[in-house]
Amino acid sequence: MPRPSVADERTRQIIDATIATIGAHGITGASLDRIAEQAGMSRGHVRHFVGNRDDLLRESARRFYFEGTDGTSILPSGTDTIGAAMAYLFGPEFTEPGSDNAVVFGFVEAARTNPAIAELLTAAYAGTETLIADLLAAEYPAASRSACTSTAYGVVAIALHNVFLSDIETSTAGTDAARDAAERLIGTLAG
Known part of the structure; x- marks a missing residue:
């Protein structure tokens, strides 16, 4: 089985951090700074791997609602x-x-x-x-x-x-x- 790319791993890590941050701080408290801190990355890395906050929220929602379904x-x-x-x-x-x-x-x-x-x-x-x-x-x-x-x-x-x-x-x-x-x-x- 091929190993996931670093970009895929980082994106997954950021989405996990986004979901955890929303769970802890609500949607308004889920700033890119908090998400980056939760992910253990810089804000710039978060933006590099997932784009803007709207893109990140959309992909996080997709994963939250549909993973395992x-x-x-x-x-x-x-x-x-x-x-x-x-x-x-x-x-x-x-x-x-x-x-x-x-x-x-x-x-x-x-x-x-x-x-x-x-x-x-x-x-x-x-x-x-x-x-x-x-x-x-x-x-x-x-x-x-x-x-x-x-x-x-x-x-x-x-x-x-x-x-x-x-x-x-x-x-x-x-x-x-x-x-x-x-x-x-x-x-x-x-x-």
Whole structure:
């Protein structure tokens, strides 16, 4: 296997530092100086390897949302049943409070003024809804496509509501209630 180039290694290092900096300081606190410090590089090296801050934020968002996925949704690669999707969306990897939530909030904030990040986030969540709708259609073949699509929207909305609240309401009861609500919504497709 060929060794990654120094440029690829440095870019990955800078993107890791960007995500960590957003997690610790929010999007407005993720200055190039802080990112460079986190990466152990000069600001000039950061700019050399990744360009300006907007380019860096866009590439960091792309990696944060799509690494380990099929590139169209936030669900892990290989998610092939609605049960697997639910296990992820209401499982500890997705629901635990922490810096990942701060990173999500940061990218949502950045999306308000950066159309490229807005497009990326919109695609990530729309792709997730589409994949869940497809999984629901496979599991509930008698359900209409529109019912599967609106149910998928509801499942994603419930999951995101839950994860955003998990930073301020840390009991697992909230996640249990959210999963129960999503499962009840899915249950309407059997009907």
